Amino acid sequence: MEQKKGTDWTLLRRVIATAKPFNSLFVQSIFLAIIITPFSIAQPFIVQQIVDNNIIKGQKEGMLLMAGLFVTVLIINVVMKYYFIYISAELGQSVIKDMRVKVFKHITNLQLRYFDKTPIGTSTTRTINDIEAINNVFAQGVITILADFITLLAVIGIMLYTSWRLTAIVFITMPFMMLATYVFKEKVKVSYQKVRTQIANMNAFLQERITGMKIVQIFNAEKQEAEAFKKINHSYTSANLDSVFYYAVFFPVVELVSAVSLALMIWLGAKGYIQDKVSFGALVAFPLYLNLLFRPIRFLADKFNTLQMGLVASERVFKILDNTNYIESNGTNVVGKLKGKIDFNDVSFAYDDVNYVLKNISFSVRPGQTLALVGSTGSGKSTIINILNRFYEIQKGQILIDDIDIKSYDLKALRDRIAIVLQDVFLFEGTVLENISLRDEAISYEKVIEAAKNIGAHEFIERLPGGYHYLVSERGSNLSVGQRQLISFVRALVFDPDILILDEATSSIDTESETVIQYAIEKLIKRRTSIIIAHRLSTIKHAQNILVLSNGHILESGNHEDLLNRPDGHYRLLYDMQFAELTSQ
Ligand code: ATP
Numbered sequence: 001m002e003q004k005k006g007t008d009w010t011l012l013r014r015v016i017a018t019a020k021p022f023n024s025l026f027v028q029s030i031f032l033a034i035i036i037t038p039f040s041i042a043q044p045f046i047v048q049q050i051v052d053n054n055i056i057k058g059q060k061e062g063m064l065l066m067a068g069l070f071v072t073v074l075i076i077n078v079v080m081k082y083y084f085i086y087i088s089a090e091l092g093q094s095v096i097k098d099m100r101v102k103v104f105k106h107i108t109n110l111q112l113r114y115f116d117k118t119p120i121g122t123s124t125t126r127t128i129n130d131i132e133a134i135n136n137v138f139a140q141g142v143i144t145i146l147a148d149f150i151t152l153l154a155v156i157g158i159m160l161y162t163s164w165r166l167t168a169i170v171f172i173t174m175p176f177m178m179l180a181t182y183v184f185k186e187k188v189k190v191s192y193q194k195v196r197t198q199i200a201n202m203n204a205f206l207q208e209r210i211t212g213m214k215i216v217q218i219f220n221a222e223k224q225e226a227e228a229f230k231k232i233n234h235s236y237t238s239a240n241l242d243s244v245f246y247y248a249v250f251f252p253v254v255e256l257v258s259a260v261s262l263a264l265m266i267w268l269g270a271k272g273y274i275q276d277k278v279s280f281g282a283l284v285a286f287p288l289y290l291n292l293l294f295r296p297i298r299f300l301a302d303k304f305n306t307l308q309m310g311l312v313a314s315e316r317v318f319k320i321l322d323n324t325n326y327i328e329s330n331g332t333n334v335v336g337k338l339k340g341k342i343d344f345n346d347v348s349f350a351y352d353d354v355n356y357v358l359k360n361i362s363f364s365v366r367p368g369q370t371l372a373l374v375g376s377t378g379s380g381k382s383t384i385i386n387i388l389n390r391f392y393e394i395q396k397g398q399i400l401i402d403d404i405d406i407k408s409y410d411l412k413a414l415r416d417r418i419a420i421v422l423q424d425v426f427l428f429e430g431t432v433l434e435n436i437s438l439r440d441e442a443i444s445y446e447k448v449i450e451a452a453k454n455i456g457a458h459e460f461i462e463r464l465p466g467g468y469h470y471l472v473s474e475r476g477s478n479l480s481v482g483q484r485q486l487i488s489f490v491r492a493l494v495f496d497p498d499i500l501i502l503d504e505a506t507s508s509i510d511t512e513s514e515t516v517i518q519y520a521i522e523k524l525i526k527r528r529t530s531i532i533i534a535h536r537l538s539t540i541k542h543a544q545n546i547l548v549l550s551n552g553h554i555l556e557s558g559n560h561e562d563l564l565n566r567p568d569g570h571y572r573l574l575y576d577m578q579f580a581e582l583t584s585q
């Protein structure tokens with residue numbers, strides 16, 4: 001527990017440190033928090049003075065002055081409260097605005113391994129919901145708690161100063177108040193955590209179902225899914241109601257305790273007044289003090305919870321920021337252009353450090369040549385291209401480009417020269433143009449058109465409503481598979497890479513599109529080193545070298561004729577099964 005406290009403090013310090021760029025806002029809000037206090041407690045004090053010195057003694061002189069003072073204090077108080085609320089909220093918003101960008105930038109640089117292990121929903125929650133909770137640390141947490149504490153102390157101080165007897169009476173009920181507050185704080189904390197977990201569950205469920213809506217509908221699973229959703233929704237509602245329950249109990253209890261205090265005070269205080277131990281002014285001012293005393297206590301419990309939630313959220317966000325699982329870019333070799341020689345020397349690789357999916361792979365590709373990778377599903381073809389671009393680090397062996405270890409290259413410079421067309425084409429929401437240029441300003445509209453013309457995609461893009469400005473919807477769902485593939489080809493070509501890697505999608509398309517795509521592929525691999533995971537015989541036939549993979553091993557290698565001439569060869573088998581049919585068409 002002690003240690004937990006310690007980490008809370010460290011966390012809090014770290015959260016506060018994020019406000020450093022907004023030092024002036026931070027200082028202003030602390031300053032306001034401190035100077036607001038005397039103004040809020042001044043009002044009952046003035047009332048007491050008026051009652052004792054003017055009203056009771058029937059002295060009109062100076063009364064107007066006091067009344068004026070009262071109004072002035074009131075106005076200053078209101079204006080300062082406004083500034084205080086606004087500035088502490090602005091501080092919170094400024095901090096999280098920066099933090100969102102920081103987290104997003106950080107995530108975009110993480111190794112792909114992180115994304116293999118982390119659900120999408122989690123990363124989204126970190127960048128949006130959790131950061132929102134950090135805002136509360138500033139807007140409702142630290143500084144307002146500080147302000148409340150100062151007010152509490154000041155109120156107690158002035159109460160003691162005015163009448164220690166009445167103060168003592170008020171304090172009779174204090175232990176009940178403390179107890180109620182403590183119980184409330186603990187209970188609400190637990191129920192908040194439940195609410196948050198349920199929100200996360202609900203988000204995850206929704207996100208996955210909406211993404212997979214096609215499957216839900218194809219298999220008529222709407223009813224089952226709705227049932228499942230109902231259950232989650234129910235848990236969420238009851239978690240919410242739980243926390244509402246504590247509020248519903250706590251606030252009336254506080255009312256009750258303060259009413260009892262008030263009653264006690266008036267009863268015992270009136271006795272004191274009659275016995276001349278308490279001034280009448282004090283008796284009038286005390287209910288006002290009481291209000292000033294109980295209000296912060298009531299809200300403090302809630303604010304502590306908010307602070308706690310913010311800290312929990314910040315812990316999660318910091319965990320992401322502390323994850324420095326980048327691919328190290330220690331290489332200094334920045335090249336403008338690669339010749340395109342590729343060598344794999346005895347490369348072994350496992351995604352999880354244990355189960356090797358590539359075992360002692362060696363091959364080499366000479367500049368300008370095409371290497372084709374074939375093999376059954378799961379044999380490791382896509383993995384080979386994943387490690388060439390350093391999406392993942394290899395455990396054993398060496399990968400050389402132009403006879404230099406890929407680790408010696410500056411990562412960005414290396415990736416600039418290698419273009420990859422992935423097996424599952426991913427398009428973002430945005431125009432066709434944006435999807436091709438990826439908003440890289442160095443790539444002009446003309447350049448995009450030129451590349452599209454070059455590989456024969458221009459015609460189909462022009463035919464889309466709006467042409468290059470056609471709005472692609474999320475994941476490219478308003479384009480056909482073949483169209484998406486062509487766009488991804490243009491994307492690869494427009495960057496004019498020295499090495500082109502193509503992971504062909506297996507999906508079969510009609511003969512006409514087939515010809516278009518075949519033409520595009522030929523254009524893509526022309527005059528540059530390329531590695532192609534091919535499912536089309538015509539592509540493979542042109543390759544200078546073909547690797548046949550199985551289970552992470554290279555079974556055979558050679559060109560099309562060589563491999564076909566091996567009577568019991570794997571390629572021969574594959575050819576007979578897969579390609580013979582195609583060629584006979
Ligand atoms: P296909 O022809 O179906 O695309 P492939 O030859 O491209 O198959 P790979 O994607 O290279 O196959 O997969 C090789 C092995 O690595 C498979 O056993 C797969 O389960 C595993 N694998 C692939 N990606 C990951 C990943 N991100 N994390 C862990 N294991 C993975």
Ligand code: MG
Binds near residue numbers: 381382503
């Ligand atoms: Mg693959």
